Amino acid sequence: MRCTSLYTDKYAALSNYLWTHYREALKSVRLLTAELETIKAELRLSDNDFPGFFDQERIYLDGLKQPAPRDRLSIRYVEVLDELAERRAEWDLARESGNNALNGVHIGSLEQMHDALKQARIRVNSSYAKLQHAEGLVAHCETLLSVDERWLIGGDEYKRFKEEATLGKYHTALDELEHLVVMRLFELSKLSLSGTGYKLRQQISKALQRRSDTIRNAINRYNIQAASLIPPRQTITWKDIAEYSFLGEFDLLHKDWARPAHREATTKYFKLCRAREEIIRLNIEIRRLRTAIHDETIDTSAVIDELLVANPLLAAELKRQWRSRAAINAVHTYRLDQIERLFGFSGISGIGTRLANPAFSRPVNTNGASSAQAENPDSSASEFHDIEALDREEHEVVTEDMADFCTQ
Known part of the structure; x- marks a missing residue:
């Protein structure tokens, strides 16, 4: 019942x-059509621009996503392969240095010779322990990835995930730099407020000074990662950061899809499309x-x-x-x-x-x-x-x- x-x-x-x-769909179509015509005339846009803005934003947001678990593991595998190659090179140098210490002609006292041999032995043992650790990491990644044959450095799969690893480090450095710059801009804006007291201004000035050193270090890390990309990205200097005086100068807001007026127009355009689909x-x-x-x-x-x-x-x-x-x-x-x-x-x-x-x-x-x-x-x-x-x-x-x- x-x-x-x-x-x-x-x-x-x-x-x-x-x-x-x-009735609501017809009303939405009438209002949104009139509003969009005005906005498109003011911003010099066409209907073809709005899907482009949507695609650009999607590409940007997809770039912020974490890669798939297997891809992250493959990136980690490439990193430990590089680490293994470095550890093996260090171990070879340590053994060569130890052999030279044993076979070379020492000039000096017996105690100095004993110290040199002791340092060479410590270096060999330390480099060998690091090599064993790197071997264990590589074997663990190969087990998780079910890799039967170890990837060759310079091979196709290695190159693919090496590029992704490099790009990931670049985005990490870029995100860190963006965060620090935005924080600096907000603190600068607080200094210009009329209601900010003397003590707060002093605290903000000290924070800006400390943040300036942090930003310089972040700039160095960013430039290293930017130079490692193929093709290399443009580097940044402290002068570029110091010239940013307000948020509108930040790079992200220079993109058309990120501008508030364009985002509002894009939203209205897709609402109009959905209203027309509802009428159908x-x-x-x-x-x-x-x-x-x-x-x-x-x-x-x-x-x-x-x-x-x-x-x-x-x-x-x-x-x-x-x-x-x-x-x-x-x-x-x-x-x-x-x-x-x-x-x-x-x-x-x-x-x-x-x-x-x-x-x-x-x-x-x-x-x-x-x-x-x-x-x-x-x-x-x-x-x-x-x-x-x-x-x-x-x-x-x-x-x-x-x-x-x-x-x-």
Whole structure:
């Protein structure tokens, strides 16, 4: 019962939903079209620019994403391969130095020779321990990646993830530098505020001095990573950072898609696109509802006509319930007519043709009904008496439905 009541309520509100959304969509299209025309004229933009802004922002945000877990592990594998090569080179140098200490001719006291040999042994042992550690890291990464044959330094896979590793270090250095520069700009803006007291100004000045040293170190790290890219990116000097006096000079805000006016225009453009898509969808649903009402009326009337002969009581009950449904359909038809009379309506008026709509037929047991009437000849009179009672009840329900419709 609860599901039936919920379905009835949803069905009764269907045309009102279509009516409300169609009006809102038409209103959005009118307003957004007028606003966009003005904005495009002021900013010298066209409709082709907005998808481009969206794609540029997506590319920028995709660049901020962390790579996939396997890619991160592959990048780490490339890094430990480089570390292994460095550790092996250090170990070779340490062994060569140790051999020279053993085989070379020492000038000096026996104690000095002993110290030199001791230092050479410590260097060899330390470099060998680091080499073993690097070997363990490489073996662990190879196990996680299921690498059967170790990647060659300079191979295709190595080069691919080496570039990603270098680019990742560059973005890390760039993000750090951007963060420090933005913090510096905010602190500079605080210094220029009229309500800032002397003590707070002193604290901000000291913080700026400390931050300046941190920014210089960040600049050095950024320039190292920028130079390692292929092709190399432009380096930055402290003079470039010092010339930034407000946030509007920051590089990100120089991009067209990041400008507030362009972002607002892009948002309006895509809202307009969605409103037009909604109108297309509503045009389909409006004709579909009108067609469903038409088909349901024909099918139900045919069934009632058949049941009037075969089972008058069932026909009366179905007719009673159908009149309540017909009252709801009358409301829907009225709303659909309102929508089609709206200025800007772009759908197809009238009734459509439902796809895969077989002729509605239901077998009626006329023999069973006739035999029942033959066995009980008085049943016919009682059935027609019940039909009159059902008609009176039906009339009251229809009256209530039409009253609800008139109050909407």
